[in-house]
Amino acid sequence: MKHIKILKTIFKVLSLLIGVIPIHALDKHGWRKQIVYSLLTDRFATTESVGCDPEDRSYCGGNWKGIINKLDYIQDMGFTAIWISPVIKNIEGKTKYGEAYHGYWPQDLFSVNPHFGTEQDLIDLADALHERGMYLMVDTVVNHMGAPDTKNIDFGSYNPFNKEEHYHPMCPIIQSDPLSLEQCWIGTEDVTLPDVDTENPFVIETLYNYIHDHVQKFKIDGLRVDATKHVRQTFWPGFCESAGVYCQGEEWTGEAAAFCEWQEYMDGLHNFPVQGVAAEAVVPVNDRALRKTSIAMNLVAHHCVDSTLLGLFLESQDAPRLAALNNDFNVLKNAMTLNLMSDGIPIVFYGQEQMLKGTHDPLNRPALWITGYDTEGPLYKYTTKVNGIRRALINTEDGEEWIRTRTHAVAVGDNLMLMYKGPVITFITNYGSVNKEYILKMPASEPMVDLLTCTLIEVENDILKTTIHRGEPKILYPYRLTMRDGFCADEMSLQGEIPGVFMGHNEIVRSDNT
Known part of the structure; x- marks a missing residue:
């Protein structure tokens, strides 16, 4: 009997919980x-x-x-x-x-x-x-x-708040006043939004x-x-x-x-x-x-x-x-x-x-x-x-x-941003599809793969060297994790990127000859 009572209690609690939180939510x-x-x-x-x-x-x-x-x-x-x-x-x-x-x-x-x-x-x-x-x-x-009519608001037409007392008094919003933001009415003289009194x-x-x-x-x-x-x-x-x-x-x-x-x-x-x-x-x-x-x-x-x-x-x-x-x-x-x-x-x-x-x-x-x-x-x-x-x-x-x-974002020059999120480095540019390229070198301990193109990017002397062509984004992921997780299994570019000329730590070199 004791076990039955316990089971009944558990089922009752579960029923209450299911009534509060949808099982699909x-x-x-x-x-x-x-x-x-x-x-x-x-x-x-x-x-x-x-x-x-x-x-x-x-x-x-x-x-x-x-x-x-x-x-x-x-x-x-x-x-x-x-x-x-x-x-x-x-x-x-x-x-x-x-x-x-x-x-x-x-x-x-x-x-x-x-x-x-x-x-x-x-x-x-x-x-x-x-x-x-x-x-x-x-x-x-x-x-x-x-x-729709600011001069003749029919509070009785609303459900469930069908009385004027359910609303804050009409007043214009003053952006610098926190209380005004909370209690005054959004809108204009043509269409206004009666503000529900959430202190009531x-x-x-x-x-x-x-x-x-x-x-x-x-x-x-x-x-x-x-x-x-x-x-x-x-x-x-x-x-x-x-x-x-x-x-x-x-x-x-x-x-x-x-x-x-x-x-x-x-x-x-x-x-x-x-x-x-x-x-x-x-x-x-x-x-x-x-x-x-x-x-x-x-x-x-x-x-x-x-x-x-x-x-x-x-x-x-x-x-x-x-x-x-x-x-x-x-x-x-x-x-x-x-x-x-x-x-x-x-x-x-x-x-x-x-x-x-x-x-x-x-x-x-x-x-x-x-x-x-x-x-x-x-x-x-x-x-x-x-x-x-x-x-x-x-x-x-x-x-x-x-x-x-949490992502750590680093701007490199005016037109490139790197987003570091765990082992993933995302390159974002905004200079567009112009006939130019940016060349970047940055410290790295292992080869990376651009998951967007499945291109292998080698590391030499702890320096990763990569070129951004025509403002293309990149999503870099360590080569060992790429292999472990099955990315690019059928598309890996074995030759990797073509070496270029690189200058300075985290510096960008811009070339007009692509």
Whole structure:
């Protein structure tokens, strides 16, 4: 009888635990190993052929069934998770800024957006991902609701916060005032976002219960949290604990110390300090941008609790498309390499692999179906290759240590940055496909292999000598580990690189005669 009682107690505890944490959900350590494809549901895939003019700022017909139909496109590129737009019902109608196709103007937290499909469609998407061993991150908005008429707000139309007392009093945001950031309203006179009172006990309890049930119902594996800095910091630990899944917040600032403070309150953040300068490095005339990028990487690694849990991205719905800034293919390859091989959880915005253009909203949010989902495109194929390298490194016997190791970035000259992460050295350049080469020598104790080209790079007298042709990136890995882990088994270049002229320790020699 005693054993039966113990078993009953164990089963009861397990049942309670399963009720709190979805069995399919990843903890933060599991998310560290993922590669995320971020998409706007309305613009990624549709179930019927429709036109889409992004300048209209209107719904174009993308939906969850469409995503399911195009999961091969995402998975074949090497991505292991997707991050989709907010799924809840938004306000309807045309405003000065268009319709709420993006999902950030909520009206009802307890209903899904009918433009994207039904509740069952969303569950089917989660199931389809899980059957593939992939994961679902959902964008989450709890800071505010949406209102098209700032002078006549109908609080009764919202669910569950349908009383004016559930909101902070309307006031304009003053960026230099922390309390104003937390309690005043985002928006303009044309469209405003009533700010939910996250100090109100009823609101707090409702949101904590809501996110727990929301994650459970739709089998969500992780949350992207919108407008993080517009809610008091102490709200977030309870919210993420109630969700029971990894939370990655939007804290938009370029100052590393202030940014990293927020990681005390949630698992991860979008790495804005690095993104802000790394995106600038796509423009070659900005010769110091790679230096600034290396400094930002090192500051974030130093100040943050764990920089390997941050989300690293270069493109987003709020940022210019890189191909709009520079259409040099080798520059875009370097940007993708940086995106996928440095610290944190890589996040690639839909269409980055198709070199979509658009310098600003709404032009940077076109429908992806205009590309025909080309899997033979050069950057799609290159992204697939680098994702394969990253995943293979994670799966080596040292993979857990590698993925947890913080990158140390070193700028060498104005147009080259080295990223040291465990035994891997990644070369990033931004001078492009010009008819020039950089020649580098650096101390090394063993031969290395460029995993991108499977070229052997010999070491002579403890000096590694390598040449960077036409701004190509490199991913170097020790030869002995390359052999142990099965990289380049059928492609190894036995002749290695052609010796050149080398000068100085960690110095670059530039030659115009390639």
